Amino acid sequence: MHNFGTPGDSIRWIELVDQLEGRLDKLAQTFTARVREIPEYGESQVTVPEIRDTARETFRRLTHGLRGGEADNGRDGLLAFASDLGSKRARAGIPPESLTSAVRLDFSILWAELLEIAAPDDAGLLASRVDLVWRVVDEFATRTHMSYLTERVRMAQEESSIQREFIARLFNQSTLSAETSAQVGSALGISPDAWCGLVAAGGEAGAGLRAASAQFGSGLQLRHRLFLHESGGTTYLFWPLPAPRATPRGAPVQVPQLPPSLAGIPCGFVPEVHGLRALPAAARTAESLAALIRPNDSGPLSADAAWARLANQNLQDAGLDLAAQVEEALEECRGGERERLMETVRHFLSTGNITVTAEQLFCHRNTILNRLNRFEELTGIDLTVPSQAARLVVAWA
Known part of the structure; x- marks a missing residue:
């Protein structure tokens, strides 16, 4: 039995680490097989060769970090590699929980391999080094996860910037071509022929619309995806609606749906807009309806509810009271x-x-x-x- 902290322990530990380094291919194969059991990895754009090569390099750097006194020499390289890995997995669309599950495999695979190559009288040595193994792997996992989250934030900002650019193009053209409509739809992830709902408001109500949009964020996994546009003191929000349902006679009927967060905001409301090309005209309608809001109005105002107000306003503008x-x-x-x-x-x-x-x-x-x-x-x-x-x-x- 080895005594903890003796020169013999250090020598024996380096021998075990050397054996680990000689088994990098086996470690990588084990990791690849197990990580492919995680559904998101099995269906992702990360190829099997890439997973295997990345795993081999990961274990090479981890074993270098296990050399005790030499650990600091490779620490910067290990963390740089972890940062790059986290960024790549974010770009590949791996969900965060799947990434966490994958990174957790490193410790269990390393430790299982150590137990396999260790002799019975190495038990005390392994017990004295378990904290080192955990610390090295945990530092690698933490840096990978932090880099992943940073990259996800960067991606969201890029996506938001691109979406704002395309939404501005959508609203700033009175007549949209089919090509432009298709490009905007592709950028927003919706069909150019989708049915949409739209609201508009200025002032305090406009601030309420912005708050609702911020609450939903990009909304990619939410029932209602809210897209924001601001122009001339007016805030516009629009969102895609579910596909129209068929009536007993087979004719499609669109059922308007208002996101719950907008129900208490007094604003102009166009509940049914068919296709992105119709949004600019609908925005003008919503803005006109917003101008008719009265102090006792407590929610969105549609043309069905306010057609008489709208007609009255137009007649007054023409000088007829x-x-x-x-x-x-x-x-x-x-x-x-x-x-x-x-x-x-x-x-x-x-x-x-x-x-x-x-x-x-x-x-x-x-x-x-x-x-x-x-x-x-x-x-x-x-x-x-x-x-x-x-x-x-x-x-x-």
Whole structure:
């Protein structure tokens, strides 16, 4: 039995390390076989020869580090090799947990080989050197993992920069060619013909959209992938939607989906945009809807919900104020007649039904008819005619 720390121990330890170094091919083959059992390695773009060659070089550098006093001489080379390995595995798309599983194999394979070549009376020597073996392998594993994470961050930044460039190209062209649409789709990882949802907002709501985007990050493995664009004080977010589902008759129907993080942000919302080429026009629509947001709006505003507001705004921009015309026509009302007429008309516009309106206002049906006739007499608007009723809906939007 060897005594710990004696010159004989050091000599015997170097003998064992020399034997390890003579078995590099066997160590590499064992590692290659076991690492290929990790699914992500078996399916990755890292080839078997590359895994084997890398494993051989890894074990060569590790055994050099096990030489005790000579360990520091090869430490820089070992860590440089670990840094390069971590970077390569990140670029190869190996998941972090798979990389960790692979690197952990180094210690078990080295230690198993040491046990195989050691003599029975080397037990005390191995016990005294287990910390050294673990320390060398752990330092290698830590540097590999740190380099891997650094490279992943760098890749994410590069991807984000490339995506921003292509998204800007997408929004800054009024008419997109099929070629440009395909290029943008390839850069973003979505089909150029994909259905998308889109929102737009400025000010505080725009900041909310940016926060939602930052929360999701690149979103590559999330249900909703949010893509951000900012221009002229307006923030835009868009995301791909699932493929349309087929109806019983076989016609595809798109079911809009709003990411939960956007549900409480008042913004312009276009729920269905078919294809990337339609996004610039949809962005203009969303921006127009965002301009119609009111203080009591608590979430996204779509054209279905705000078409009357949008029409009213466009008419006012053209110098036509329908609401003012109605107000002027009702000026001859006396007492509470104006309020009663407006209340009755608003209820009728929301239901389109005389009987339901009467029930809501606790009035006789004839009373409702009389009020609608009086309103028509004063304003010239017959609410039973859809085109005239729509005029009032827009006026009061």
